[in-house]
Amino acid sequence: MPQQGSGPRPVAAGSIGRFDHETDVLVAGFGCAGGAAALEAARAGADVIVLDRAGGPGGSSAASGGELYLGGGTPVQKACGFEDTADDMYAYLDAALGPGADAEKLRLYCDGSVEHFQWFADLGLEFNGSLHDVPTWLTMSEDGLMWLGENAWPYDTIARPVPRGHVPATRNFGGWQIMEKLAAAVGAAGAATHTDTAAGALVVDDAGRVVGAVARRYGQDVTYRARRAVVLATGGFVDDEKMLADHAPHLLGHGKVSDGSDDGSGIRMALALGAATRNMSITQIALTVLPAFAVRGMLVDARGQRFINEDVYPGLFSVAAVRHRPAPYWVIVDEEGYEAVPEQERWGVRPSFVEETLPELEQALGMPAGALEATVGAYNRYAEHGEDPYCHKNPRWLRPLRPPFAAIDPRLGFFGAPGTGVTGFTLGGLRTTVNGEVLDVSGSTIPGLYAAGRTSAGIHGQGYVSGTSLGDGTFFGRRAGRTAARAGG
Numbered sequence: 001m002p003q004q005g006s007g008p009r010p011v012a013a014g015s016i017g018r019f020d021h022e023t024d025v026l027v028a029g030f031g032c033a034g035g036a037a038a039l040e041a042a043r044a045g046a047d048v049i050v051l052d053r054a055g056g057p058g059g060s061s062a063a064s065g066g067e068l069y070l071g072g073g074t075p076v077q078k079a080c081g082f083e084d085t086a087d088d089m090y091a092y093l094d095a096a097l098g099p100g101a102d103a104e105k106l107r108l109y110c111d112g113s114v115e116h117f118q119w120f121a122d123l124g125l126e127f128n129g130s131l132h133d134v135p136t137w138l139t140m141s142e143d144g145l146m147w148l149g150e151n152a153w154p155y156d157t158i159a160r161p162v163p164r165g166h167v168p169a170t171r172n173f174g175g176w177q178i179m180e181k182l183a184a185a186v187g188a189a190g191a192a193t194h195t196d197t198a199a200g201a202l203v204v205d206d207a208g209r210v211v212g213a214v215a216r217r218y219g220q221d222v223t224y225r226a227r228r229a230v231v232l233a234t235g236g237f238v239d240d241e242k243m244l245a246d247h248a249p250h251l252l253g254h255g256k257v258s259d260g261s262d263d264g265s266g267i268r269m270a271l272a273l274g275a276a277t278r279n280m281s282i283t284q285i286a287l288t289v290l291p292a293f294a295v296r297g298m299l300v301d302a303r304g305q306r307f308i309n310e311d312v313y314p315g316l317f318s319v320a321a322v323r324h325r326p327a328p329y330w331v332i333v334d335e336e337g338y339e340a341v342p343e344q345e346r347w348g349v350r351p352s353f354v355e356e357t358l359p360e361l362e363q364a365l366g367m368p369a370g371a372l373e374a375t376v377g378a379y380n381r382y383a384e385h386g387e388d389p390y391c392h393k394n395p396r397w398l399r400p401l402r403p404p405f406a407a408i409d410p411r412l413g414f415f416g417a418p419g420t421g422v423t424g425f426t427l428g429g430l431r432t433t434v435n436g437e438v439l440d441v442s443g444s445t446i447p448g449l450y451a452a453g454r455t456s457a458g459i460h461g462q463g464y465v466s467g468t469s470l471g472d473g474t475f476f477g478r479r480a481g482r483t484a485a486r487a488g489g
Contacts, residue, residue: 033453066174079129149313237264436480
């Protein structure tokens with residue numbers, strides 16, 4: 001039995017005289033992973049109840065940008081003139097998500113990506129056959145495809161560069177639309193949803209099998225019996241300060257990419273049964289730098305030094321900065337670069353300092369004398385010839401920077417919302433099989449217990465690419481739901 005305090009202690013089934021509700025599969029959490037698990041379990045013939053602590057389905061998935069990382073030759077890719085293979089998709093993700101990416105899960109995800117796209121299409125999601133061709137966090141257009149670093153060095157030397165960021169046909173954030181379609185499908189499949197109901201502890205029988213959960217609804221305990229399995233899909237733990245301090249302290253004090261309910265509850269419930277975890281220190285990090293400006297100029301640290309090619313997926317330059325370089329960070333751009341970004345795509349970002357000379361800008365930014373001047377000077381010498389031997393930025397974005405020079409401060413945020421300049425969420429979680437079965441610390445499955453989404457450790461290693469949360473969560477949520485529907489039968 002795990003030490004007290006590792007999680008909410010499990011409840012013995014024998015101590016519950018009569019369960020308030022019974023079902024075949026009980027799903028805790030109705031974001032994208034929980035919704036996918038519930039839908040596939042119901043389609044497999046199981047009775048399903050989904051619990052969600054909020055007043056309706058959605059969670060952090062509904063608040064997300066809605067990007068889906070899919071490839072291998074989807075109809076959207078073909079409509080945009082791109083040929084793709086599962087092998088190229090795997091090669092890119094293995095590099096971008098590693099080291100430590102889960103090779104078995106990643107291989108399945110890439111091989112099944114075209115079918116998974118069709119699953120979304122069958123839910124009623126539509127994708128326009130047009131490409132957003134400029135690096136960004138999130139498209140402000142209705143383009144259905146976007147680059148997510150596949151065409152940046154060194155990844156363009158590892159796999160054929162093909163864009164794989166699929167975006168539903170809605171302007172700006174699209175997570176709500178994915179969840180709207182998924183929730184409708186779950187209801188149509190016959191699964192019941194119990195809202196304002198937060199799972200709090202697992203119920204186990206004398207043999208150690210998970211057979212239900214105790215939840216809390218309007219201040220009262222509600223008991224659920226699961227005849228076949230329980231699926232945990234309650235999200236990550238970025239909103240739990242203690243867990244964050246224990247596992248990913250580099251995010252403490254920064255903004256959280258979450259709807260506020262990623263409190264680690266599902267992870268803690270499983271820990272109380274001796275569950276194993278994986279990659280608990282790994283996080284997505286987003287530096288509030290607008291890629292459209294960074295690629296047209298440069299990203300530098302507090303010493304005025306470049307450290308990465310600015311056209312990579314922006315989460316990768318964010319990790320490189322926050323985890324490995326001295327703050328504060330600055331985007332240095334000239335007037336031509338700033339004006340090249342259309343007003344509607346500037347996200348409210350304006351320079352903090354504008355100076356005619358680099359020494360004046362260095363002084364304004366508190367940098368060592370001559371540091372930024374040396375960085376820009378070297379950059380300009382090579383950019384004259386379309387080269388970037390230090391960081392290998394694509395020649396498309398290379399040209400000498402000319403005065404006046406501007407410095408953009410990420411701490412001022414987007415759309416006038418200042419912060420620390422950093423936001424993020426957690427990627428580590430319960431160790432699971434490819435079918436969502438939760439493993440204990442000895443490597444054995446915990447009977448009757450499954451997990452998916454950010455509650456589990458999915459395909460990620462020490463890196464992240466947009467769209468892999470929604471993609472991974474739904475893909476392995478589907479597998480968990482199908483497997484759970486057959487459990488104990």
